[in-house]
Amino acid sequence: MTPVRIGLLGLGTVGGGTLELLARNGDEIARRAGRPLQVTHAAVRNPDRPRGAHAAHVERLTDPFELVHHPDIDIVAELIGGLEPARELVLAAIGAGKHVVTANKALIAHHGNEIFDAARRAGVAVGFEAAVAGGIPIIKTLREGLAGNRIDGLAGIINGTANYILTQMRDAGLDFATALADAQRLGYAEADPSFDIDGVDAAHKLAILASIAFGMPLCFDQVQVHGIRNLSAVDVDYAGQLGYRLKLLGIARRSPAGVQLRVHPTLLPQRHLLAQVDGVINAVLVDSDALGQSLYYGAGAGAGPTASAVVADLVDIARALTIDPEHRVPYLAFHHDHLQALPVLPDDAVESAFYLRLTALDQPGVLADVTRILGDLGISIEAILQKEPAPGASHVAVILLTHTVRERALRDAIARIEALPSIDGSVVSLHLDHLEH
Amino acid sequence: MTPVRIGLLGLGTVGGGTLELLARNGDEIARRAGRPLQVTHAAVRNPDRPRGAHAAHVERLTDPFELVHHPDIDIVAELIGGLEPARELVLAAIGAGKHVVTANKALIAHHGNEIFDAARRAGVAVGFEAAVAGGIPIIKTLREGLAGNRIDGLAGIINGTANYILTQMRDAGLDFATALADAQRLGYAEADPSFDIDGVDAAHKLAILASIAFGMPLCFDQVQVHGIRNLSAVDVDYAGQLGYRLKLLGIARRSPAGVQLRVHPTLLPQRHLLAQVDGVINAVLVDSDALGQSLYYGAGAGAGPTASAVVADLVDIARALTIDPEHRVPYLAFHHDHLQALPVLPDDAVESAFYLRLTALDQPGVLADVTRILGDLGISIEAILQKEPAPGASHVAVILLTHTVRERALRDAIARIEALPSIDGSVVSLHLDHLEH
Numbered sequence: 001m002t003p004v005r006i007g008l009l010g011l012g013t014v015g016g017g018t019l020e021l022l023a024r025n026g027d028e029i030a031r032r033a034g035r036p037l038q039v040t041h042a043a044v045r046n047p048d049r050p051r052g053a054h055a056a057h058v059e060r061l062t063d064p065f066e067l068v069h070h071p072d073i074d075i076v077a078e079l080i081g082g083l084e085p086a087r088e089l090v091l092a093a094i095g096a097g098k099h100v101v102t103a104n105k106a107l108i109a110h111h112g113n114e115i116f117d118a119a120r121r122a123g124v125a126v127g128f129e130a131a132v133a134g135g136i137p138i139i140k141t142l143r144e145g146l147a148g149n150r151i152d153g154l155a156g157i158i159n160g161t162a163n164y165i166l167t168q169m170r171d172a173g174l175d176f177a178t179a180l181a182d183a184q185r186l187g188y189a190e191a192d193p194s195f196d197i198d199g200v201d202a203a204h205k206l207a208i209l210a211s212i213a214f215g216m217p218l219c220f221d222q223v224q225v226h227g228i229r230n231l232s233a234v235d236v237d238y239a240g241q242l243g244y245r246l247k248l249l250g251i252a253r254r255s256p257a258g259v260q261l262r263v264h265p266t267l268l269p270q271r272h273l274l275a276q277v278d279g280v281i282n283a284v285l286v287d288s289d290a291l292g293q294s295l296y297y298g299a300g301a302g303a304g305p306t307a308s309a310v311v312a313d314l315v316d317i318a319r320a321l322t323i324d325p326e327h328r329v330p331y332l333a334f335h336h337d338h339l340q341a342l343p344v345l346p347d348d349a350v351e352s353a354f355y356l357r358l359t360a361l362d363q364p365g366v367l368a369d370v371t372r373i374l375g376d377l378g379i380s381i382e383a384i385l386q387k388e389p390a391p392g393a394s395h396v397a398v399i400l401l402t403h404t405v406r407e408r409a410l411r412d413a414i415a416r417i418e419a420l421p422s423i424d425g426s427v428v429s430l431h432l433d434h435l436e437h
Numbered sequence: 438m439t440p441v442r443i444g445l446l447g448l449g450t451v452g453g454g455t456l457e458l459l460a461r462n463g464d465e466i467a468r469r470a471g472r473p474l475q476v477t478h479a480a481v482r483n484p485d486r487p488r489g490a491h492a493a494h495v496e497r498l499t500d501p502f503e504l505v506h507h508p509d510i511d512i513v514a515e516l517i518g519g520l521e522p523a524r525e526l527v528l529a530a531i532g533a534g535k536h537v538v539t540a541n542k543a544l545i546a547h548h549g550n551e552i553f554d555a556a557r558r559a560g561v562a563v564g565f566e567a568a569v570a571g572g573i574p575i576i577k578t579l580r581e582g583l584a585g586n587r588i589d590g591l592a593g594i595i596n597g598t599a600n601y602i603l604t605q606m607r608d609a610g611l612d613f614a615t616a617l618a619d620a621q622r623l624g625y626a627e628a629d630p631s632f633d634i635d636g637v638d639a640a641h642k643l644a645i646l647a648s649i650a651f652g653m654p655l656c657f658d659q660v661q662v663h664g665i666r667n668l669s670a671v672d673v674d675y676a677g678q679l680g681y682r683l684k685l686l687g688i689a690r691r692s693p694a695g696v697q698l699r700v701h702p703t704l705l706p707q708r709h710l711l712a713q714v715d716g717v718i719n720a721v722l723v724d725s726d727a728l729g730q731s732l733y734y735g736a737g738a739g740a741g742p743t744a745s746a747v748v749a750d751l752v753d754i755a756r757a758l759t760i761d762p763e764h765r766v767p768y769l770a771f772h773h774d775h776l777q778a779l780p781v782l783p784d785d786a787v788e789s790a791f792y793l794r795l796t797a798l799d800q801p802g803v804l805a806d807v808t809r810i811l812g813d814l815g816i817s818i819e820a821i822l823q824k825e826p827a828p829g830a831s832h833v834a835v836i837l838l839t840h841t842v843r844e845r846a847l848r849d850a851i852a853r854i855e856a857l858p859s860i861d862g863s864v865v866s867l868h869l870d871h872l873e874h
Contacts, residue, residue, distance in 0.1 A: 021727050025587050031652060031775035032584050034763060129582075135728035137582025145566075145574025147469050148748025150462050215468060273734065276710065290458050290745035291572035294735030297710065298728055308727035311585025319764050326471060327756050338468035 001035035004318040007073040007098075008042040009064050009089055010080035011051050014103050014130070015042065017303030018077065018310045023054040025311075033315045043067040068093035075317055077310060078102040087111050094118045094126070099321075101313040103130035103306050109204035109220040112211070116331040123325040127313025132205040133158055133282040135305030136298040137312060142212045142286070143333040149288035151213040153253035153260075155435050158205040160280035160300040161189045161196035162228050162248040166236070166265075167278040170245060175233045188280055198227035199248060199263040206250035209284070210261055214254050214342060215334035219261070222344040226264035235357060235428060238399050239267050242385060244355070244432065245275040251433070253287075258343035260350050267355050267432040274435065285435060348408035353382070356400040357428040358417060362389045366422045367398065373416045379405045395424050401432060438472035441755040444510040444535075445479040446501050446526060447517035448488050451540050451567070452479065454740030455514065455747045460491040462748075470752045480504040505530035512754055514747060515539040524548050531555045531563070536758075538750040540567035540743050546641035546657040549648075553768040560762040564750025569642040570595055570719040572742030573735040574749060579649045579723070580770040586725035588650040590690035590697075592872050595642040597717035597737040598626045598633035599665050599685040603673070603702075604715040607682060612670045625717055635664035636685060636700040643687035646721070647698055651691050651779060652771035656698070659781040663701035672794060672865060675836050676704050679822060681792070681869065682712040688870070690724075695780035697787050704792050704869040711872065722872060785845035790819070793837040794865040795854060799826045803859040804835065810853045816842045832861050838869060 006022075008015045019039050022029065030036045042055065043064035051058075061067050068076050068089050076093040078086055078100060086107050091114075093100050100119070102108065108115070108128050119126045129139045133156065142151065157163050161183060168179040180197065183189035195201045207220040228248050239246050244267035253260045268275040273295055277283040282300025287293055299305035320328050332339060360366045367386065374381060385399040402410070414427045443459075445452045456476050459466065467473045479492065480501035488495075498504050505513050505526050513530040515523055515537060523544045528551075530537050537556070539545065545552070545565050556563045566576045570593065579588065594600050598620060605616040617634065620626035632638045644657040665685050676683050681704035690697045705712040710732055714720040719737025724730055736742035757765050769776060797803045804823065811818060822836040839847070851864045 021585055025585060025726070028587055028652070028771075029585060031771045032580075032767065034767070034772050136731060137578050140577065140582050141574050143469075144753065145577050145749055146745065147752040148458055148462060148466060148745050150465055215465070273710065273713065276713070288745070289462070290741040290748075292736045292742065294573060294733075296731075296733060298731030304727040305729065308583065308585050308725070311727075312582055315584040316581065319766065320760075322764050323757075323760050327759050329756065330469065330471070334465075334468040335471050 003036040003038040017307035105131040130309035135308035156284035210252035440473040440475040454744035542568040567746035572745035593721035647689035
């Protein structure tokens with residue numbers, strides 16, 4: 001059968017990986033798709049740079065806009081990343097009637113609504129499986145595999161860089177800066193790591209997952225984001241002593257009151273499966289009404305895993321080329337005119353359990369003052385850990401685990417505790433979650 | 438839009454669960470599928486038995502053949518189980534031009550080739566997501582999500598009953614018979630549990646997974662099957678002492694020499710994620726070349742999880758009603774004329790590590806005899822555990838863990854060891870696998 005003709009925007013790690021995968025497994029892919037998938041064109045900044053044997057039969061263009069308008073291309077794969085010119089190129093490709101596949105989570109999180117609207121009007125498909133959790137088919141699972149379920153929530157380790165750093169802090173007892181430097185040396189973190197360690201990348205992915213899970217338009221701006229930059233090794237250590245592990249989680253939950261969208265470091269019971277997802281691996285736990293809890297685990301980044309998701313989208317689109325658009329899987333899982341803009345809860349309306357660490361004068365009565373404040377605000381305590389003071393030290397560390405509490409009440413309590421003369425400096429607070437259905 | 442009209446064969450646990458799920462989440466499902474999914478007919482043995490409110494608008498037929506030929510039905514869901522009349526009914530539905538969804542793993546494992554052949558000629562779809570691992574979308578993942586990958590192997594806990602029994606044997610220290618009785622009391626095991634505890638049910642599912650993963654016709658008859666019926670509590674205990682857990686695994690791997698298809702109790706390192714899948718939960722670990730190792734975890738049985746998979750298939754088919762059949766996802770992931778009958782390796786050609794337990798006279802030299810036999814056959818030993826004899830006992834238990842060895846060589850070694858005068862009775866041998874990529 002006639003091959004599906006693919007144009008790649010970018011031949012970097014992901015573009016090169018996609019080209020290599022389509023070449024290496026070309027036969028097996030054609031046996032599945034029913035027709036060959038062939039990369040015919042690629043837009044690259046430097047056409048003279050050697051790209052390996054697989055690129056030999058690929059026509060290279062230096063103008064990406066020439067590619068997106070090229071009459072001999074069926075599907076455009078946007079693999080350059082960033083917001084611009086990616087957005088402009090994707091909209092131009094859609095305008096030219098091309099189907100689009102992208103691995104660009106920032107683009108979808110920020111401009112997905114606009115892109116899907118344009119694609120719907122043009123009657124073309126847009127695949128973005130590679131935008132979330134690398135090669136794990138979590139988009140397909142939420143959009144199709146769980147189509148019969150009401151999805152109540154999900155929680156995911158969706159940034160491998162942050163998870164690698166947290167794993168190193170725990171296993172090697174490193175502080176954040178050293179673990180980050182290791183990750184950078186090993187290529188797991190970029191020179192400017194802020195997107196990963198400040199939780200922005202995870203928030204991009206969470207916004208996408210939440211839209212698909214709940215059938216709401218993308219609302220990245222409403223995600224609460226707290227990264228791991230300020231985590232101290234002592235809290236990783238104390239968490240371990242109390243039977244918990246620290247993970248940077250993206251959490252989306254819906255209730256009659258509204259939707260929670262949060263990215264923050266979270267204490268998980270160390271026996272929980274998600275707590276045991278270490279290194280650069282990703283995993284997403286989904287709560288749905290018919291299936292219950294299900295978990296999806298795999299490589300969240302890298303050339304191979306990302307290419308795996310890109311090619312899965314290419315095969316889906318190759319199959320769907322002949323369907324009338326109304327029968328394709330909707331971009332955000334629910335048909336456009338059935339998306340509902342659910343209210344997103346503000347920070348302080350969210351309920352969660354918490355880990356608190358205080359530095360207190362080593363004198364009687366301090367714990368009584370602290371527990372009284374918590375009691376007055378209706379915050380019940382699950383556990384208290386008071387460390388022996390270091391020899392000659394005047395202060396001790398006190399760790400408290402609370403039961404579920406409204407974040408607003410916790411902030412009040414922290415303000416009152418910090419005002420106690422016996423408390424030194426500010427109170428460290430971290431979310432704690434058992435992730436029960 | 439006009440609803441898709443569904444006829445249910447059977448209104449038992451799964452049929453009733455499917456009806457209930459389609460009613461409860463009807464709006465959400467229609468928002469995804471673009472049109473309502475409506476159960477219009479159901480074939481039941483006893484039409485007078487009350488079926489709950491959801492069944493009120495469902496026309497009940499006592500003749501299932503009337504249902505499969507009914508002109509007002511688009512999709513037939515076969516939820517009665519067993520080989521006959523399920524096979525005859527599914528073929529009749531296909532002959533009548535109906536699309537089919539089934540949760541029947543025995544039917545697909547035994548008669549899938551015939552059914553898919555008939556469906557292909559009739560140009561209808563056959564969905565069977567519910568046949569493997571309940572609500573986990575593992576069929577969709579293998580057929581679509583990993584479409585760009587060469588799948589090298591998979592290993593799964595795909596029988597919840599056996600996994601519940603093994604979990605109870607480990608955690609509660611029960612022997613097999615007691616754990617089975619508990620499972621039966623709790624409804625996790627049937628009155629006749631042989632399909633579950635003898636590994637037949639897992640073998641049905643493994644045969645289906647292997648065909649889809651490797652692109653080969655179904656070959657259930659060639660799966661090596663060993664159940665858990667004869668497992669003794671002492672081996673579960675010794676495995677634990679050595680840092681392993683016993684799981685009933687279905688394992689499919691391919692190599693240039695051929696394909697391994699095996700179901701048997703297996704020692705897994707207790708830190709491996711699969712070793713931590715307890716109770717009635719299922720999980721499948723997939724090795725593929727682009728993504729690497731990925732894992733899919735969730736409820737493998739029950740009305741809700743099974744209905745979740747059935748409805749996902751119904752939604753897929755509702756979407757694909759208008760596609761020309763050649764562009765649908767192939768039944769076994771690869772297009773019919775591209776399936777390859779790969780050779781399946783015989784038992785004794787398979788390589789694996791093993792756990793051995795011998796009962797030996799408590800006298801010097803025995804271990805020397807045993808290790809010499811293993812050495813002579815080129816079997817290297819990873820660990821030896823020799824227990825203290827019970828007070829006054831003349832025999833001791835000796836546990837050996839081997840490195841990877843050809844099964845044929847191991848059988849030779851066991852025969853020679855059992856022939857030693859210092860060895861009492863037969864040698865217990867169990868597979869051991871680290872499930873490394």
